[in-house]
Amino acid sequence: MIQVQIDEAEAKELYLQKLNERMKELEAETAYWDAKELKRQTCMSWNTIQDQFFYHPNFPKYKVGQKWYFPAKETKEFLLWWIRGKG
Template identity: 65%
Template sequence: MLSVTVDEKEARLLFKAKIAEILKEVDAEYVFWDAAELKRRTCMSWNFIQEQFFYHPGFPKRKVGSKWYFPARETREFLENWLSEQSY
């Protein structure tokens, strides 16, 4: 027969630490990115972004005044799909 003992205090501390980590990630996520954030997140130059996918019809972008903004979730999803479609 198998018996398992759980230290409730230790388990509670682990749960709290994990919840705090997840909340920190959620709080760090932007609603939208600007061009500087897009360059930072992709590790690409502005010229490379424009050459590779900026003008792709499915790339989510909005121009507000003279600045470009990119919805964070949609842009991340597009970039992940775009990268997986690139041939080696």
């Protein structure tokens, strides 16, 4: 008979490590966000976004047709800079 023992703490740590690696890969794949994704990422309504930082001259945004797009990496950097200034 074969008996297998698993260290649950080690298995959980390995699982979380692999999950974190995959999340970073997925983030790297996203080149830009649309307004819906910006709202999701910031947990803010569109009105709040417009009131708080949308019109800031350093906020990266591009309008293509009728839709706004935001470069993911630059937008994240701006949002971190912006929120640090609010503290």
